[in-house]
Amino acid sequence: MGARVEEAAAAAGTRAGVGADDRAPLPDALAGPLEDYLRDLRLRRGLSPHTLRAYRTDLLGLLVHLHEHGVDDLADADLRDLRGWLAAEQAAGRARTTMQRRSAAVHGFFRWAEQTHRLPTDPSAALRSPRPHRRLPETLSQAEAQQLLEDAIAIAREDGGPVGLRDVALLEVLYATGVRVAELCGLDLGDLDRDRRVLRVFGKGAKERSVPLGVPALDALESWLARGRPALATAASGAATFVGERGGRLDPRVVRRIVHRALRTVDGAPDLGPHGLRHAMATHLLEGGADLRSVQEMLGHASLATTQIYTHVTDERLRSAYLQAHPRA
Structure with a gap:
C-alpha cells in the first residue's frame, strides 16, 4: 500500500487542479477509487478543473x-459511517448548503462505485442531509444595472486605453447574456455570430448553447475586438476573445x-460579483415578460427548478411595489 498511496491521492489532486502538497496519505482501497x-x-462528463476540485475536497474529507x-x-x-461523517461536519458548523453539496457528492461517488461494480450495493442510498434554506x-435593479454600464463607459472613454474597452465589453456581455465567468473567459473569436447577434457558449459539462447578444453589448464587443484586443494580443492569446x-x-x-x-461606483448597489450580473439578467428578463423556459435555456440550467428561483425574486418585487403603492394594501 506504500508508494501508490500518496501517488493516487496526488494524481487525483493534480487532475482536479489541486497541488501535490494538498494530498492525504490514504490507503489504496480508498485513494484508488477517488482517483x-x-x-x-x-473524461466522461467534461467537468471543469474548478468543479473537479470541489468534488475532490468533499470526497477527500469523507475518505x-x-x-x-x-x-x-x-x-x-x-x-452509519456516512452518517457519522455528516454529523461531524454539522458539528463543525458547516452551512446547510455545504452539507447539501457534500451529501450530493457522496451520493454520486457511491452510486458510481456500485454501477462500476466496485461495490455490491450503494451505502449512501438512504443517506439524508439537511435541506438548504432557499434564499432569494x-x-x-434595472436602474443600478444601467448606472453600472454607464459609469464603466465613462471611465473607459476617460482612460482611452484597450483595458477600458475590454472591461466595458465584458460587463456588457455578462449582463446581456447571463453567462458564467468561466464561460465568458472561455469564449473564442469564432464563437461570435455577428449576423445573428448570438454567442456560442460552452457551459457545464461542455454543453453547448447559443445566447442572444443585445446591440449595446455587440457594439462594445466589436469596439474591443477592433481597437482594444489588437493592442494587448500576443502569441499567447490564441483564439481567446x-x-x-x-x-x-x-x-x-x-x-x-x-x-x-465597477459595482463600487453605483450608490447602494450590493457587491455581488459577476454572478450577480447573471442574476440581474434573469430577473430583468422575467420582469419584462420573458417566459421561464427561455430564461432557462439562456442561462444553461439543466433543470427548470433552478431557474424558478428568479420567479420568487420578481414576485417579491411585485409584492413590495403593491404594498408601497396601493391605497388599501
Whole structure:
C-alpha cells in the first residue's frame, strides 16, 4: 500500500487542479477509487478543473474521516459511517448548503462505485442531509444595472486605453447574456455570430448553447475586438476573445475584480460579483415578460427548478411595489 498511496491521492489532486502538497496519505482501497472517479468525471462528463476540485475536497474529507475511524477499504463503509461523517461536519458548523453539496457528492461517488461494480450495493442510498434554506439571490435593479454600464463607459472613454474597452465589453456581455465567468473567459473569436447577434457558449459539462447578444453589448464587443484586443494580443492569446494585459486568456479572478470595482461606483448597489450580473439578467428578463423556459435555456440550467428561483425574486418585487403603492394594501 506504500508508494501508490500518496501517488493516487496526488494524481487525483493534480487532475482536479489541486497541488501535490494538498494530498492525504490514504490507503489504496480508498485513494484508488477517488482517483478513478475524478478521472471518469473529467473524461466522461467534461467537468471543469474548478468543479473537479470541489468534488475532490468533499470526497477527500469523507475518505480521511473513514480512514481515521478504521475504515481502510471503500467496501467496508456503511450507512452509519456516512452518517457519522455528516454529523461531524454539522458539528463543525458547516452551512446547510455545504452539507447539501457534500451529501450530493457522496451520493454520486457511491452510486458510481456500485454501477462500476466496485461495490455490491450503494451505502449512501438512504443517506439524508439537511435541506438548504432557499434564499432569494440579491440582485441589481434595472436602474443600478444601467448606472453600472454607464459609469464603466465613462471611465473607459476617460482612460482611452484597450483595458477600458475590454472591461466595458465584458460587463456588457455578462449582463446581456447571463453567462458564467468561466464561460465568458472561455469564449473564442469564432464563437461570435455577428449576423445573428448570438454567442456560442460552452457551459457545464461542455454543453453547448447559443445566447442572444443585445446591440449595446455587440457594439462594445466589436469596439474591443477592433481597437482594444489588437493592442494587448500576443502569441499567447490564441483564439481567446478576452485577454489580459500580458496577452494571455483572461483569468476569471481578473473578471471578478473588474466587476467588484465597477459595482463600487453605483450608490447602494450590493457587491455581488459577476454572478450577480447573471442574476440581474434573469430577473430583468422575467420582469419584462420573458417566459421561464427561455430564461432557462439562456442561462444553461439543466433543470427548470433552478431557474424558478428568479420567479420568487420578481414576485417579491411585485409584492413590495403593491404594498408601497396601493391605497388599501
